[in-house]
Amino acid sequence: MDMLLQYDFMRKAFIVGILLAVIVPCIxxxxxxxxxxxxxxxxxxTSLAGVALGLIMGMNPVLGASIACIFAAFGIxxxxxxxxxxxxxxxxxxMSAGVGLAGVLSGFVSNTSNFNSFLFGSIVAITDFELWLVxxxxxxxxxxxxxxxxxxxxxxxxESAAQLSGVxxxxxxxxxxxLTALTVSVxxxxxxxxxxxxxxxxxxxxxxxxxxxFKQTLLYSISFAVIFTVTGLTLSxxxxxKPGATIVLTGVVFLILTFPFKSKKK
Numbered sequence: 001m002d003m004l005l006q007y008d009f010m011r012k013a014f015i016v017g018i019l020l021a022v023i024v025p026c027i028x029x030x031x032x033x034x035x036x037x038x039x040x041x042x043x044x045x046t047s048l049a050g051v052a053l054g055l056i057m058g059m060n061p062v063l064g065a066s067i068a069c070i071f072a073a074f075g076i077x078x079x080x081x082x083x084x085x086x087x088x089x090x091x092x093x094x095m096s097a098g099v100g101l102a103g104v105l106s107g108f109v110s111n112t113s114n115f116n117s118f119l120f121g122s123i124v125a126i127t128d129f130e131l132w133l134v135x136x137x138x139x140x141x142x143x144x145x146x147x148x149x150x151x152x153x154x155x156x157x158x159e160s161a162a163q164l165s166g167v168x169x170x171x172x173x174x175x176x177x178x179l180t181a182l183t184v185s186v187x188x189x190x191x192x193x194x195x196x197x198x199x200x201x202x203x204x205x206x207x208x209x210x211x212x213x214f215k216q217t218l219l220y221s222i223s224f225a226v227i228f229t230v231t232g233l234t235l236s237x238x239x240x241x242k243p244g245a246t247i248v249l250t251g252v253v254f255l256i257l258t259f260p261f262k263s264k265k266k
Contacts, residue, residue, distance in 0.1 A: 004237055012131050013123045013243065016190050017233055019138040020183075020199075021225035025207070026145045027183050028200035029218050030176065032208075033156035035088075039076060040197030042091045043184040046072035046098030048193050050185070051118045052105035061118065062130055062189050069181035069188075072098055077177050121192030121244035123233070130189060137182050144179060148172055153214055192244035199244075202251040203228065209258045228254065 004010045031039050047065035054064025072094050079090035109115045117125070126134075145152070151172050154162040163169040187196045203225035204217070211217030232247030239246075 004234065009125065010233070010237060012126055013233055014230070016123060016126060016131060016134045017229040017243075017247070018226055019134055020187050020190060021203075021229040022222055023138050023141040023145075023183055024187060024196075024200050025203045025218065025221035025225050026141060027176075027180050028204045029207070029214075029221055030152055030156050031180070032201060032204050034159075036076075036080075036091065037201050038088070038091045038095075038197060039073075039180065040184055040200040042076060042095035042098065043069045043072050043181060044188045044193040044196040045095050045102065047185050047188045048102035048115075048118060049098050049105055051188075051193075052102055052109050052115060055109045055111065055115060056105065060129065061114070062133060062186065065118070065188055066182055066185040068098070069185040070178060073177040073181040074174075077173060118188060118193050121188070121190050121195070121242075123190040123243045126190060130186070134186050134190070137186050141179050141183055144175060148175065152176065156214075190244070191247065192242075195244055195248045198248045198251070199225070199228075202248065202255055206251065206255050206258060209255075224251070224254070 005014070028040070031037060047069050050064035050066065050068025051061040052064075053068070054061035057064070075094045075097075076090045079093055083089050106112070106115055151162070151167050154165070154167055155169060155172060159169060184196055184200075187199065191199055203221045206224040207217040207219075207221030211220045228247050228251040232250045233243055235241060235250070236243040236246040
């Protein structure tokens with residue numbers, strides 16, 4: 001570990017990775033409980049359209065990804081309200097639009113290597129600006145999540161009942177939508193647009209194997225995400241693997257190993 005941390009880019013990678021390991025499960029557990037597990041996929045694919053637009057216009061692609069994700073997140077929420085019994089339709093529609101737009105815009109990008117780096121992420125090549133952006137968004141997500149903890153919990157299990165009990169569902173949905181979009185956009189840059197949804201769901205799935213309450217599941221999910229991130233970054237450094245993909249595969253292997261344990265527990 002000492003050898004890893006002597007490199008500046010690895011120190012940045014660990015800081016960003018651990019911060020994302022804390023905030024992504026916070027978003028992921030709400031998304032999973034609302035039966036919208038593929039939301040991360042839709043937003044991350046749409047973020048590629050923002051990346052391409054940012055590169056074309058000469059602005060930071062992460063900002064472009066953030067803007068695209070915010071629009072996509074509101075699009076999902078809008079369509080979900082129109083088809084409450086078929087909420088997964090909203091994800092499919094937005095993902096299709098995002099992929100199509102990204103495909104068209106990518107043809108106008110001169111530096112394709114920069115665009116391709118967003119597909120599987122480049123956590124070991126983040127800039128100082130992106131580091132501070134992740135720190136800022138992480139602090140924002142943690143603060144808002146703690147402030148709205150009870151409301152989000154209530155809404156995750158029964159949105160209609162939450163509204164009847166006086167919870168400002170519409171306002172909280174807007175806030176949560178923005179937080180989700182910002183989280184996915186920065187994670188797409190570091191972990192990769194094609195695998196961010198896996199990082200959002202797998203730690204939560206592992207947490208659900210052991211947690212007996214919402215709070216326990218959340219804490220387990222964050223713990224697992226941190227373990228997967230540290231393990232994945234360490235393996236990628238010594239074995240020359242893609243960091244984002246290695247982090248996710250570490251989580252998948254661990255999840256598979258927990259199945260027999262869960263069965264015995266039952």
